[in-house]
Amino acid sequence: MAPYTITYFAVRGRCGAMRIMLADQGQEWKEVVINYENDWMKGDLKATCVFGQLPKLQDGDLELFQSNAILRHLGRTHGAYGSNNKEASLIDMMNDGVEDLRLKYGKLIYQEYDTGKDQYLKDLPDHLSKFDAYLAKNKAGFLVGDKVSFADYSLLEVMLNHQVLCATCLDSFPALKAFVAKMSARPKLKAFLDSDDWKKTPINGNGKQ
Ligand code: 6SG
DSSP: OOSEEEEEESSSGGGHHHHHHHHHTTOOEEEEEEOIIIIIHHSSHHHHSTTSOOOEEEETTEEEESHHHHHHHHHHHTTOSOSSHHHHHHHHHHHHHHHHHHHHHHHHHHHOHHHHHHHHHHHHHHHHHHHHHHHHTOTTSSSSTTSOOHHHHHHHHHHHHHHHHOTTTTTTOHHHHHHHHHHHTSHHHHHHHTSHHHHTSOSSTTSOO
């Protein structure tokens, strides 16, 4: 039986990175897909969620909310949280940087897609350059240390979304572009990214991408 269950809406949204991570780590998981209008708005699930929101990860008797806490839990469980405390702290720092960009992206998609896309794409190189410079310092090809971490999965997922938003957005950032290519080519991850489970699930809940 799959040890993990993810409960979420029928989008990648805040579950893209954790799914990528589980797939790359060779884990199986079950998906409970929640329909927004009926299950969520009219059902009683929301009241059982610690912050009234999804996603939820079930790991045995542990029920966990908050997507970044879930990434950290999986990172701790599967050895994707650095090799020592210092690396773990740097991984936290980089994941918080990814979260900042994820929030900006979410604001664009859900609040200002029609009015703010030009400005967003003008500002984007400044944000991407920071990840590019950080990656360029580490010859191992990961954000931190010599093995993959949950922050790498989160950065990869946000970058894949940005390549859909703007296919050429990584072209001026060789380290970031190489990171995306190398991560996406990891065999288990590649198989997942090529699957219908991934490809047919919309990136966002409002159809914009
Ligand atoms: C929405 O915000 O997709 N959870 C969301 N929405 C329902 O009643 N800090 C935490 C975390 O990191 C944020 C959780 C997050 O885990 S995810 C939630 O629970 C609520 O608040 C973003 C996302 N939004 C699109 C969406 C899909 C289903 C509901 C919202 C379909 C599309 C738009 C509405 C219906 Fe839709």
